[in-house]
Amino acid sequence: MSDTDTVADYEVVVVGGGPAGLQSALYTTRLGHDTALVDRGGGRAAMMLDTHNVIGVTEDTSGNEFLATGTEQVESYGGDVIRDLITDIERTDDGRFYLEGSSNAFRADRIVLGVGFSDKHPDPPVPRTGKGLHYCLHCDAYMFVDRPVYVMGTGEATAHVAMIMLNFTDDVDVLLRGDEPEWSDKTDEQLRAHPIDIVESDIDGMNKSDNGWLESFEFEDGSIRQYRGGFAMYGSNYNTALFETLGCELDDDGTVIVDESMETTVDGVYAVGDITDGHNQIPVAMGKGAQAGIDIHYQLREFPRDLEEIRAEGPVTETEVPGVSDRVQNAAASFEEAQAPPIEAPAPDATAEVDAEADAIEPPSDD
Structure with missing residues (x-):
């Protein structure tokens, strides 16, 4: 277990702040689930001098700028973004997950790992990545x-x-x-x-x-x-250590096996982005991240409550809704307040101004 004093508790912890991880965290946060995104920094996307093939993102946007914008979005909706390196994950007796970081520790109901891979680099002399x-x-x-x-x-x-x-x-x-x-x-x-x-x-x-x-x-x-x-073209080193620790199955090419919802062979563990099979593209990775976020929401959301549970325990009461935490409610309120247009004072009545000016003019003297 961690040497840290406290363990932060979340519904969802996303490991990896690339396009896939950011998209997962964006979805789970906006869908009302307490979410932390834990990112060590760096990664393939951060190396990009320019961003290509992403609709709405121009070529002059660097990888770091693209990721910074995504991070700001997650935070604006109430997600926590924490710089740390997750070194170990284990499943606890209650079916949740305990994540050990270099400086922090976390508990979560669901975890999303978007840890990607590293390209095998050729020996020098070679030009700078992105410059040839x-x-x-x-x-x-x-x-x-x-x-x-x-x-x-x-x-x-x-x-x-x-x-x-x-x-x-x-x-x-x-x-x-x-x-x-x-x-x-x-x-x-x-x-x-x-x-x-x-x-x-x-x-x-x-x-x-x-x-x-x-x-x-x-x-x-x-x-x-x-x-x-x-x-x-020298191949890739897939970052599968955390998956192997959890017992997730890998494919022959070294990628993590997932279903159509991006869930691995271990319940509650999702893999997104380049660590899974498919084209290593930002839009593809973002789609995988979104799919994982939506599936997690289906699993964690409170309502609609199962009919059998309703029959056993009674109908949903007004005190039980909404089914999101205070943290998410407060973040949503702050976000709406920040997005609301400023209230402007009504424009003065032009006729009233003319009348006021007329009243201020003194009548001509009889002299």
Whole structure:
């Protein structure tokens, strides 16, 4: 158990403040459930220099700006956002969950884990992420229309991403960096039937432009190749330690198995975002987060009360409603007050002003 003096009690604790976790916390908070979002900071979304493919969010919005706006939204509706790293979770005898953090401890009826994964990075020299080194084909392929691009790696994904990039540009290289390809013979035949150069030599140096973007790579064989940028395809490290502690089942690819409501194989434990199977995209992650939030609401909401319970204990009384906590009620009242337009004083009557001015004019003298 925790060394902290107190354990904070919530209906829902969301672990991970990426797009999926934020969306889950937004839904459970607005649907009336005491919610805490516990975030260690960082993550893949925070690395984005620009935000792509999200309706209503412009390209000049950085990942940190996007996440900050989401955090402010959760807090404005009454959710608590806490910076901490959850290191352990266990199920208690009463069926709830105890979460141990580096500085805090929590109890919850339901937990949502949006802890994602980390991309495996290539060895240097490579450009800065977002300035010529990219990991998301669907996010960033548009940036390379009619531009020279590389795909770095040796596996099946490398070959297929390289072929896909021919939809956007006619100048695509696969960079093996001195390693042997690991894709299948069938994939090798398919790849070599496309106009793609396979560069076997490793990278020896890199040149960048004044704005920090990649300009070219220098190779050990003495060649220099220019690129606008490219994709590193070395796989992912899924953050599954908490799921394994709870006994959640994993798929063969390392992702967490969930049902259509994003609930894992352990009741009350939800997985959202990139830790689950599917496209690693912000809108997709947000959809998963919303689905988990709605399902949790169905499970936790007080009303409608089950007919069997009504028959056994009687009808719902007025003192039992509404079915949200004082914390949520107070937050909702504060939110409505903040959103309400200011009350303006009524405009003065123009006719009355004219009459007042007329009364102030002195009549002409008889002199």
